[in-house]
Amino acid sequence: MKKLLVSAAMIALGLNLQAQTVWNIDKGHSKIGFTVTHLMISDVEGNFKDFTAKMTSTKDDFTDSQVDFTAKVASVNTDDEKRDGHLKGDDFFNAEKYPDITFKSTSFKKVGDKKYKMTGNLTMRDKTKPVAFDVTYIGTVKDPWGNTKAGFKLNGKINRKDFGVSWSAAMDNGGVVVSDEVQIISSIEMAQQK
Numbered sequence: 001m002k003k004l005l006v007s008a009a010m011i012a013l014g015l016n017l018q019a020q021t022v023w024n025i026d027k028g029h030s031k032i033g034f035t036v037t038h039l040m041i042s043d044v045e046g047n048f049k050d051f052t053a054k055m056t057s058t059k060d061d062f063t064d065s066q067v068d069f070t071a072k073v074a075s076v077n078t079d080d081e082k083r084d085g086h087l088k089g090d091d092f093f094n095a096e097k098y099p100d101i102t103f104k105s106t107s108f109k110k111v112g113d114k115k116y117k118m119t120g121n122l123t124m125r126d127k128t129k130p131v132a133f134d135v136t137y138i139g140t141v142k143d144p145w146g147n148t149k150a151g152f153k154l155n156g157k158i159n160r161k162d163f164g165v166s167w168s169a170a171m172d173n174g175g176v177v178v179s180d181e182v183q184i185i186s187s188i189e190m191a192q193q194k
Contacts (some may be wrong), residue, residue: 068104092125
């Protein structure tokens with residue numbers, strides 16, 4: 001009986017591993033973006049050019065997905081070379097000392113039709129904090145080359161000071177140069193691993 005239970009458990013484990021689907025981000029069709037408020041009157045957008053992401057799931061509706069993401073800090077881009085240099089320095093990200101921003105999900109729950117809440121741990125400047133993102137599932141298709149792709153949009157907010165990104169300057173009107181709140185807005189295309 002003991003052998004039968006062990007065999008059944010091994011078969012179940014094997015079936016579970018076989019049913020796992022791995023998705024890798026299609027960098028050419030994805031954008032990992034953020035927005036901050038500048039001088040309390042306008043928004044400045046930026047993104048990371050160098051990043052990786054992997055999602056694994058065993059369910060077709062993605063409700064048990066595990067997501068791992070890494071962005072290379074040195075790839076930050078705001079369409080302004082001087083500002084990008086400042087962002088890479090110690091006032092902000094310190095790309096030399098802390099080259100990666102990482103996220104590892106802890107939960108991916110369905111909260112409505114094509115709507116999910118993803119929670120996990122974000123690490124920036126060696127500070128790790130729990131964060132939550134709203135995720136919209138756009139759909140899954142096969143491209144003309146036979147690849148299966150899934151599209152998602154992700155939105156969330158973080159306080160940059162929680163991660164030690166605290167530089168700003170006060171203005172005469174009581175405002176600041178850069179808002180503490182950062183909006184994360186990303187459009188993501190994932191490719192199913194063959």
